[in-house]
């Protein structure tokens with residue numbers, strides 16, 4: 001109770017500091033997100049049109065693919081912590097077919113983005129915030145009816161190598177059995193010194209095949225220390241096993257490993273990961289005829305004389321890790337130290353009780369570039385930002401999509417369904433995580449209390465005061 005008195009006395013000063021310092025704290029129209037211990041999160045932008053992939057240019061401005069619109073560029077006034085507010089936004093590229101992929105060359109002077117059909121490139125000047133020259137088509141012939149994202153990743157280890165991920169055509173999934181269909185694949189293209197007038201690569205037949213039999217590997221990442229390429233896979237919906245509906249908790253989503261781009265070919269590079277025949281086990285107990293099935297293995301959808309679970313194990317590459325069914329992983333980005341990957345899960349639409357809808361971390365061993373968790377693990381993910389109540393999703397929830405880490409190590413995340421951008425910062429503080437809200441809104445994620453935080457002129461960013469005010473309103477921060 002003694003603390004409560006001190007809190008009340010300090011309220012006005014802190015509130016005044018917050019109002020001048022972080023005056024534009026945005027409030028989501030749905031329940032405040034739940035933030036994990038040791039993290040602070042804030043909504044910093046809204047009103048975007050289906051924001052998908054994001055990237056920082058060399059001046060620190062944020063580039064955003066707005067699906068069906070183009071690429072927008074945003075500058076943020078940075079008041080430290082998570083206290084950021086956009087001070088200038090404009091459309092950099094207006095092209096309505098752009099729908100997901102975004103990348104920058106390592107010198108920052110070429111911008112890449114994708115539509116369902118093609119990868120495009122522009123000469124980009126970050127200082128003048130403008131593109132110049134013609135729109136070049138680098139890779140083409142990728143159109144198909146339903147799974148339409150073409151994720152782009154510019155390698156940081158092999159200069160000029162652009163990875164392009166293309167999923168299945170769900171309506172014609174049997175086409176994914178053929179390598180020349182170009183469906184369900186990740187390919188690497190040399191775009192570094194490509195002439196502006198060269199004929200576009202044909203996705204299906206050009207480039208280097210990193211893997212196929214991938215239903216929809218929307219998130220592609222490169223381990224910063226080893227250069228190992230990983231992708232997170234959205235597996236199929238409505239899956240049956242030997243005629244029984246098992247779709248509620250199977251198949252699992254996947255993390256797959258594709259080796260390195262430097263010429264050292266690993267065993268699985270260019271191999272087939274199973275789709276549309278073999279799927280990752282999530283809940284083995286719900287799979288009939290499941291002799292020996294467990295997380296880390298794949299099951300055949302319809303066993304017959306030539307395709308059995310044993311065939312899945314012998315002829316196809318298993319996931320390196322398996323995640324819960326229907327979580328819908330969309331992006332994977334590594335922290336520079338190589339110890340953590342951030343993964344967005346956009347959430348389910350094909351499950352009785354909605355799941356996913358979160359930002360999670362996955363631990364990696366930096367020197368080997370491998371996940372710490374064993375392939376059989378069901379608990380490899382650690383949540384960072386979740387929705388308060390998944391049963392109201394997807395309508396009243398954020399849906400995580402694109403990720404980018406800024407120079408300060410903060411994690412930026414888009415939510416396409418709500419048109420928003422969140423910023424998250426690891427505080428390392430004990431107690432509950434903090435969702436920054438304006439004074440008077442209460443602390444959405446709550447605040448820990450009992451953490452022994454001290455106020456004063458200690459160099460904290462002004463964003464901190466927003467947190468303090470939120471905490472004060474909830475009566476939880478102990479000075």
Ligand SMILES: *[C@@H]1O[C@H](CO)[C@@H](O)[C@H](O)[C@H]1NC(C)=O
Pocket residue numbers: 060061075076077078087088
């Ligand atoms: C907007 O933010 C940028 C940083 O991204 C900063 O350099 C610039 O001064 C800001 N402009 C205004 C008008 O605050």
Ligand SMILES: *[C@@H]1O[C@H](CO)[C@@H](O)[C@H](O)[C@H]1NC(C)=O
Pocket residue numbers: 141180181182202204205
């Ligand atoms: C597009 O890909 C298909 C499938 O591989 C192929 O048959 C067709 O020739 C390609 N078209 C072009 C213009 O490259």
Ligand SMILES: *[C@@H]1O[C@H](CO)[C@@H](O)[C@H](O)[C@H]1NC(C)=O
Pocket residue numbers: 159160191192193
């Ligand atoms: C482009 O070509 C030059 C000269 O051959 C080479 O030094 C450079 O590494 C190449 N860049 C890329 C991105 O491939």
Ligand SMILES: *[C@@H]1O[C@H](CO)[C@@H](O)[C@H](O)[C@H]1NC(C)=O
Pocket residue numbers: 225226227228260262263264
């Ligand atoms: C490629 O990278 C891997 C992992 O960093 C390394 O073990 C291997 O020696 C490299 N190969 C070449 C040819 O540099």
Ligand SMILES: *[C@@H]1O[C@H](CO)[C@@H](O)[C@H](O)[C@H]1NC(C)=O
Pocket residue numbers: 277302303304305306307
């Ligand atoms: C078994 O199923 C696979 C996948 O549907 C099919 O390609 C194969 O022809 C089937 N084999 C037999 C013997 O029916």
